[in-house]
Amino acid sequence: QDSGSDKKYKIYLAMSYSGNSWQSEAANIVKALAKTPPYDKQVELTEVISGTDPQAQISAYESMIQAGADGVISFPISATALNRTIKRGCDQGVKFFMYDATVTEPCAYNVSFITAGFGENTAQALVNELGGKGKIFLSRGVPGNSVDKRHTDGAMHIFDQYPGISVAAEYYSYWDDRTTQQETAKALAAHPDVDGIWAQAGEYGAVQALLDKGGKLVPITGENSDGFRLALADPKMQDMGLKGVSSGSPPASAGYAFKIMMEVLTGKRDLEPMNIQYPLPWVPAADVKLCEGDTFENGCNVFPSEKVPSSFVTEVFNPTLLPELTLTSALDGNPTPGATIQPLPEEITKAPDSPGINCQRCEAPENQYELTKVKATVQP
Amino acid sequence: MSEARMASVECRGVSKSYGATVALEDVSISIGPGEVHALLGENGAGKSTLVKVLGGVVEPDRGTMSLTGEPYAPSSILGARRCGVAIAFQELSLLQNLTVAENLCLPKLPAAKAGLFSRGRTIEKASQILARFDLPLDPEEAVGRLSLPDRQRLEIVRAFSHGTRLLILDEPTASLSDVDWLFRLIENARKAGTAVLYISHRLAEVRSICSRATVLRNGRSIDTVDLAGADDNRIFEMMVGRSAKKTLSTHAGKPKSSGAVLSVSDLTTDILDSVSFELKEGEILGVAALEGQGQRDLFRSLVGLEKRRSGSISVDGKVADIRSPKGALASGRGMAFLPEERKTEGIFASLTTASNMTLPVVGNVASFGVVSRSRERDAAGETADVVDLARRYLPFRISDLSGGNQQKALLARTVMTGARILLLFDPTRGVDVGTKQSIYEAIRQFTEDGGSVLFYSSELPEITSLAQRCLVLYGGRIVEAFEGDAIEEQNLVGAMIGHREDSAASKGAYS
Amino acid sequence: MNQTTGNDGSATDTFAHVEDRRASSGIDRDLVNIVAVFALSAVLILCSRFVSPALGSWNQVLTILTLSSFLIVLSFGQGLVILVGGLDLSTPSLVVIGGVLATVYGSDGNAFYVLPIALCVCALIGLVNGAGVVILGIPPFIMTLASSIFVASAALGLTGGTPRGNSPEILAFLMKERWLGIPVVVYFVVLFAIVGWIVQSRTTLGRRLYAIGVNREAARIAGIDVGLTEAIPYAISAACAGFVGMMLVGYSDGATLRMGDSYLLPGIAAVVIGGSSILGGSGSFVGTVGGAILLTTLGTVISAIGLDQGYRTIIEGSIILVALVLLREDLFSGLRLRNRKA
Amino acid sequence: MSYAASLATERTSRPTLRLKRMLSGGAAVVFVLYLAMYALYAWFEPSALSLYTFTNLMNNSAPLAIAAAGETMVVLARGFDLSVAGVISLTNVFMAIYPIEGPLGALASLAICMAIGAAVGAINGFLVAKLGLQTIAATLGTMIVCQGLSLVFLDAPGGYVAQWVSYELTDTLFGVLPISGLIVLAVALLWAGFSRTNTGLGIYAVGADEQAASLSGISVTATRFAAFVGAGILYGLAGFMLSAQTATGDPNAGESFLLLAFAAVALGGTSLSGGRGGILGSIFGAGVLMLLQKVLFAAGVSSFYTGMFQSVILVAAIVLGNLIGRTFSKGAVR
Numbered sequence A: 001q002d003s004g005s006d007k008k009y010k011i012y013l014a015m016s017y018s019g020n021s022w023q024s025e026a027a028n029i030v031k032a033l034a035k036t037p038p039y040d041k042q043v044e045l046t047e048v049i050s051g052t053d054p055q056a057q058i059s060a061y062e063s064m065i066q067a068g069a070d071g072v073i074s075f076p077i078s079a080t081a082l083n084r085t086i087k088r089g090c091d092q093g094v095k096f097f098m099y100d101a102t103v104t105e106p107c108a109y110n111v112s113f114i115t116a117g118f119g120e121n122t123a124q125a126l127v128n129e130l131g132g133k134g135k136i137f138l139s140r141g142v143p144g145n146s147v148d149k150r151h152t153d154g155a156m157h158i159f160d161q162y163p164g165i166s167v168a169a170e171y172y173s174y175w176d177d178r179t180t181q182q183e184t185a186k187a188l189a190a191h192p193d194v195d196g197i198w199a200q201a202g203e204y205g206a207v208q209a210l211l212d213k214g215g216k217l218v219p220i221t222g223e224n225s226d227g228f229r230l231a232l233a234d235p236k237m238q239d240m241g242l243k244g245v246s247s248g249s250p251p252a253s254a255g256y257a258f259k260i261m262m263e264v265l266t267g268k269r270d271l272e273p274m275n276i277q278y279p280l281p282w283v284p285a286a287d288v289k290l291c292e293g294d295t296f297e298n299g300c301n302v303f304p305s306e307k308v309p310s311s312f313v314t315e316v317f318n319p320t321l322l323p324e325l326t327l328t329s330a331l332d333g334n335p336t337p338g339a340t341i342q343p344l345p346e347e348i349t350k351a352p353d354s355p356g357i358n359c360q361r362c363e364a365p366e367n368q369y370e371l372t373k374v375k376a377t378v379q380p
Numbered sequence B: 001m002s003e004a005r006m007a008s009v010e011c012r013g014v015s016k017s018y019g020a021t022v023a024l025e026d027v028s029i030s031i032g033p034g035e036v037h038a039l040l041g042e043n044g045a046g047k048s049t050l051v052k053v054l055g056g057v058v059e060p061d062r063g064t065m066s067l068t069g070e071p072y073a074p075s076s077i078l079g080a081r082r083c084g085v086a087i088a089f090q091e092l093s094l095l096q097n098l099t100v101a102e103n104l105c106l107p108k109l110p111a112a113k114a115g116l117f118s119r120g121r122t123i124e125k126a127s128q129i130l131a132r133f134d135l136p137l138d139p140e141e142a143v144g145r146l147s148l149p150d151r152q153r154l155e156i157v158r159a160f161s162h163g164t165r166l167l168i169l170d171e172p173t174a175s176l177s178d179v180d181w182l183f184r185l186i187e188n189a190r191k192a193g194t195a196v197l198y199i200s201h202r203l204a205e206v207r208s209i210c211s212r213a214t215v216l217r218n219g220r221s222i223d224t225v226d227l228a229g230a231d232d233n234r235i236f237e238m239m240v241g242r243s244a245k246k247t248l249s250t251h252a253g254k255p256k257s258s259g260a261v262l263s264v265s266d267l268t269t270d271i272l273d274s275v276s277f278e279l280k281e282g283e284i285l286g287v288a289a290l291e292g293q294g295q296r297d298l299f300r301s302l303v304g305l306e307k308r309r310s311g312s313i314s315v316d317g318k319v320a321d322i323r324s325p326k327g328a329l330a331s332g333r334g335m336a337f338l339p340e341e342r343k344t345e346g347i348f349a350s351l352t353t354a355s356n357m358t359l360p361v362v363g364n365v366a367s368f369g370v371v372s373r374s375r376e377r378d379a380a381g382e383t384a385d386v387v388d389l390a391r392r393y394l395p396f397r398i399s400d401l402s403g404g405n406q407q408k409a410l411l412a413r414t415v416m417t418g419a420r421i422l423l424l425f426d427p428t429r430g431v432d433v434g435t436k437q438s439i440y441e442a443i444r445q446f447t448e449d450g451g452s453v454l455f456y457s458s459e460l461p462e463i464t465s466l467a468q469r470c471l472v473l474y475g476g477r478i479v480e481a482f483e484g485d486a487i488e489e490q491n492l493v494g495a496m497i498g499h500r501e502d503s504a505a506s507k508g509a510y511s
Numbered sequence C: 001m002n003q004t005t006g007n008d009g010s011a012t013d014t015f016a017h018v019e020d021r022r023a024s025s026g027i028d029r030d031l032v033n034i035v036a037v038f039a040l041s042a043v044l045i046l047c048s049r050f051v052s053p054a055l056g057s058w059n060q061v062l063t064i065l066t067l068s069s070f071l072i073v074l075s076f077g078q079g080l081v082i083l084v085g086g087l088d089l090s091t092p093s094l095v096v097i098g099g100v101l102a103t104v105y106g107s108d109g110n111a112f113y114v115l116p117i118a119l120c121v122c123a124l125i126g127l128v129n130g131a132g133v134v135i136l137g138i139p140p141f142i143m144t145l146a147s148s149i150f151v152a153s154a155a156l157g158l159t160g161g162t163p164r165g166n167s168p169e170i171l172a173f174l175m176k177e178r179w180l181g182i183p184v185v186v187y188f189v190v191l192f193a194i195v196g197w198i199v200q201s202r203t204t205l206g207r208r209l210y211a212i213g214v215n216r217e218a219a220r221i222a223g224i225d226v227g228l229t230e231a232i233p234y235a236i237s238a239a240c241a242g243f244v245g246m247m248l249v250g251y252s253d254g255a256t257l258r259m260g261d262s263y264l265l266p267g268i269a270a271v272v273i274g275g276s277s278i279l280g281g282s283g284s285f286v287g288t289v290g291g292a293i294l295l296t297t298l299g300t301v302i303s304a305i306g307l308d309q310g311y312r313t314i315i316e317g318s319i320i321l322v323a324l325v326l327l328r329e330d331l332f333s334g335l336r337l338r339n340r341k342a
Numbered sequence D: 001m002s003y004a005a006s007l008a009t010e011r012t013s014r015p016t017l018r019l020k021r022m023l024s025g026g027a028a029v030v031f032v033l034y035l036a037m038y039a040l041y042a043w044f045e046p047s048a049l050s051l052y053t054f055t056n057l058m059n060n061s062a063p064l065a066i067a068a069a070g071e072t073m074v075v076l077a078r079g080f081d082l083s084v085a086g087v088i089s090l091t092n093v094f095m096a097i098y099p100i101e102g103p104l105g106a107l108a109s110l111a112i113c114m115a116i117g118a119a120v121g122a123i124n125g126f127l128v129a130k131l132g133l134q135t136i137a138a139t140l141g142t143m144i145v146c147q148g149l150s151l152v153f154l155d156a157p158g159g160y161v162a163q164w165v166s167y168e169l170t171d172t173l174f175g176v177l178p179i180s181g182l183i184v185l186a187v188a189l190l191w192a193g194f195s196r197t198n199t200g201l202g203i204y205a206v207g208a209d210e211q212a213a214s215l216s217g218i219s220v221t222a223t224r225f226a227a228f229v230g231a232g233i234l235y236g237l238a239g240f241m242l243s244a245q246t247a248t249g250d251p252n253a254g255e256s257f258l259l260l261a262f263a264a265v266a267l268g269g270t271s272l273s274g275g276r277g278g279i280l281g282s283i284f285g286a287g288v289l290m291l292l293q294k295v296l297f298a299a300g301v302s303s304f305y306t307g308m309f310q311s312v313i314l315v316a317a318i319v320l321g322n323l324i325g326r327t328f329s330k331g332a333v334r
């Protein structure tokens, strides 16, 4: 606006809330990318936090459309409630990019790992560790949430095949360490003899609850917190019985979404609105590798506890898709000194349809729960 | 004699207990049509409870009632109203956020169209009622903005408007200094054949309007007597079960010293107009006034509850900048205030009576901030004796006490503060005859020990018998001051109605 | 009055027994409620054996006590605010601030002064709440809601969204260690409950708070410094919430910016279920402790029921309602009355 | 010395009194605040004056405004109703899983939503008025039960609200009047009528002083009950309007309404300890809350400063209201 010569793109980062590591890392890397050359000259990024209230986000979207936004990159609070507003925005030429969570409005781009099979793959991994039988806990996310439902449906698809596996307790942990720890403690009071825990985000709380109780650890599959990965790799914990896989939601999808959006806006890429799949992170205990630097390099995937809090979500980096980012981007939203934006690989993975998640009146493919990361080592 | 004619109202063997407290036991009473019947008894004798039974507010545990011969068992206050029975309650039952008219017409306002009530017709109906009972209030005024006496009158008028067969007035004059209006209304009702049950602790009043009286003691009906044939002592004996104490009717001597402990000069508020006076050590200073002449403002501004516009207050010779009752307690030898309205300004309903009494000085019965229950009980007990409050009430919730006993507890509170200056606004309101004497005695004792008392009373005889000096307020100004033998009803009344003042003086006096 | 010295001796004698029957009932309504709350918790724990055989054990009791410690500490402050007729909606944000300050600035070496300072900061924020309510006359609901939003924003700005650092040793000790087989925090909570009960029910401060809650105007007239006194509960509540934040940090070694959210309603519910009136002026902290334990017990048992979340939620709500109906004050007095009549 | 004669009362003239009362009422203050904020909004963002923006704003505000209106009824009778969150979720879920098309279908849906609200309100009313439970505790229980029911019927967001509802009700009438605004207006008018019934007046009476109300012959039980049922019906309507706006169901839809509804009520000048205030204030209070987000956005305040501004403005609004109220009503009812 100021120079008038080359117009800056008006981009809004519409978050739900900021307050856990995942959300702030996702927002931080978008901010860092927007400050990385050449985007620093092309982008005027405004951050808006709406809290957990869909009404507030609807109102925020309306304001953005009204303010003449070129693009909105957003973590949508509801998969469905925002649709009408998004549609109005699309009609006025606004590009909507959703990261991690999705909307069912077809004119928006969804960039997410949700359809990549977190639930079924981790469930199979847990079954493998348990040898096909045992009492398990399901530590779920937020009740009445479609992402939680997709993950759990996938997991139950596997668990149901094994009569030896029984779900002793199923509780909601709101994707939060503390809540997971407390809910797991409650469940442990009723079932001290649990054999394994299938967890969504917050998994490190499950580890701590087991430690609090004393006695042995059990196999746990969970998401990508630094604390959990460190625990998986800790020989002491392994001796106590901790095994498992770290997988799940990557904040990196926000950066990926942002870069695709910029490429679309700047005309470098011609892409109709679609559902884009971010690859499912998959780090079994054996593959955990400590990073010496400030980013994922040489296949490392976890940081020492002095550098980041245990709740830090490690899957914020991606050497191929987001080579621009280091810890300073993820923690403070600052660009990496000397880094410039690298083009994305040409090919983009289309996500399969998943009704209620990324499309409205659609059918899920037959093979939606097909295993992609593990093979069943035990048969039902 | 009473059995000869058909009773308008009759109770037989009515009993009512609250938990372990027996409020009424086997009470019988009968009132004839067109009779004004007094109900007498000590504080806590059960008068208000009987009233509530008659009015359908509480259900008796046992006993029967009849109204003009037919069985009468009201299940609600509306049921009683339908039978023509209405009460003016001791603790007023008006809604302060509603208007006069709405209060008068509750619970069913005159209807307009489509099930809605009509504002105009409500006001019209209320105006009629107000006019019928000679009460010049603005029907559209919110009741919360009325003075306490006006609220009391409204309560009375509301009862009159419904009570066609039995009208119950529970201490209707407690905050009224002028009873003529009420007596005229009662006389009219009596002529129309309405039975009136009249409760008051003012025997003179009772004698002037009632023909017979039923005496309650400890929840039992002792006897019904013809008032003409029973002297005060006899009635008193029936009420308390012993003969009256020797009443002190002469003035106590002059104050011992003449040093002013409280001096007020040119005190001006929204209502008061440069009021100046001194209160000396060991003095009982009375304030006499008709309602709404600024006495409330005077007392409240002294303790910082009302904003002063100008003027100064000095305690013990030092100018005191008093902004709150706490400040008043802390300035000089301390001033403690007994407020006008028991329910809204006085009691802490859900706390015990003992806690209510010790509250301002709870630190004195505590060590390291922790209250000692035994010390609290002892301290409260001692003061309870001073105001003649039975010690067994101390652990009760104060809301379970009768109105008079609540008043005693509040008076005890001011005494307990240790302040040497007491500002008492109508201290004996609703207090029984026997206790009044004890309280007078306590006040005298207090001043003899060097304390000073400023008090207002709605009962002139109280001022004449107690005060050593007396200020008369009219229109927010002190119009006269009397001393010693000059304090005499005739003189006071003359000054109170402001006959020496031009009518302009009343400007702004009535809020 | 009791020493009747009248000449009408017979009348005095006749009514002597009446005096006796009018003695104080001696039944403390609060006490009945408190006993009932704890009894209900105990019954719930015992009945939970039907849900899972491992429940109803000593271990479960310890788990419940540990988990309820957060709610107990939080609801002490909330209870005091409710006692003076207010409501503190800023607790979630203060939990966060307490936790953030402890992790960001606290370390093993400096915890002995950082934690007290952090608590003072929280109390100061609470005092601002109190000042807003008392001086500016803002309804507590709005004042504390506004400060909650403000403090949450500040915490966000302070941390950039990710609170860094770990739990100081001392907090981990409080929340994780065991002594004689019992978690240290259980001792702490028992102590806290006793002190809290004394503060609320036995001290001069507590007495003044009750008075203000029952009748603010009367309290002023009785000579209480209502302004200052009324602000104190807000400060205490904020400090309590801040301390809960620290406890949470010790419990799970780190802070997040939303860790207080799940304590707002339960904090208020514990107070109300414990028998205090939401309008102020009544109740006891022992009751509140019972309420907190009842809610936590309920959560523990409910989470062990093998039903869908929807049904579990319905059961949870229904049990709360049933408990409330059982805990009604007039139910007890009603029963008493019926016995008398019979 | 007749009493009447001694009463030389000087009265404020009636119209002045009424005007003062109106100005000191919370509704007037918050209405002025709303206008001022709208002016500010329009100054930052000229298109704020367009019909399109206004309609959107109305659509956005209507659910909260109606929910706050319902909450006001309970608050006036000295209560707190948490079930607002549960009823909105439940009705939203109902709208999404049983869409009934066409105008008649919309009417039927509306009736059912209101019936759901009335039923929950009746349960609340029974628990509070009959069994004597504390309002906040009883409604917490029913809120949780309602949330559970919503989850049972719909375990994840989804479903479709009838097209007719979601398009017509968010549209404009004759191209100028936002329908959602008209519905809010209808609520306000209904309240104006209701407050002129004996029950309506009774709510004020019960809220101010329960004991005095019952001694005045008002049935406290029936009044409380009516307040809860009325509130429930409005929550049902709020859920209906929310469904029209979002066009889908979400079992957690009502959660965010809980605190906001109370904030709107308090902002609108209704005393949270009962007996004073009205629905109109709450409606504008809700409007202010929704408008605040817009103004802050338009003013370019973003990210975490929004919270700070929001809180400061919230407090400033109340303080301003107090000041205005005080200057116009010296010595008014407390």
Ligand SMILES: Nc1ncnc2c1ncn2[C@@H]1O[C@H](COP(=O)(O)OP(=O)(O)OP(=O)(O)O)[C@@H](O)[C@H]1O
Pocket (backbone or CB within 6 Å): B081, B082, B108, B129, B161, B162, B164
């Ligand atoms: N004997 C009477 N003398 C004068 N006025 C009366 C008399 N009886 C009733 N009224 C007046 O008429 C009005 C209506 O009487 P009442 O209170 O009995 O109404 P009601 O029939 O019970 O009313 P509703 O049916 O609306 O409840 C009252 O407000 C009262 O002031």
Ligand SMILES: Nc1ncnc2c1ncn2[C@@H]1O[C@H](COP(=O)(O)OP(=O)(O)OP(=O)(O)O)[C@@H](O)[C@H]1O
Pocket (backbone or CB within 6 Å): B018, B019, B021, B022, B023, B041, B042, B043, B044, B045, B046, B047, B048, B049, B050, B090, B399, B400, B401, B402, B403, B404, B405, B430, B432
């Ligand atoms: N709600 C209640 N709960 C328990 N006890 C009560 C209750 N109401 C009254 N009492 C008790 O019943 C007794 C009678 O009280 P009541 O109010 O009838 O006395 P009263 O004769 O009107 O006295 P006063 O002249 O002081 O007004 C008192 O001992 C009182 O403490």
Ligand SMILES: [Mg+2]
Pocket (backbone or CB within 6 Å): B047, B048, B049, B090, B170, B402, B403, B404
């Ligand atoms: Mg009485």
Ligand SMILES: [Mg+2]
Pocket (backbone or CB within 6 Å): B082
């Ligand atoms: Mg009738």
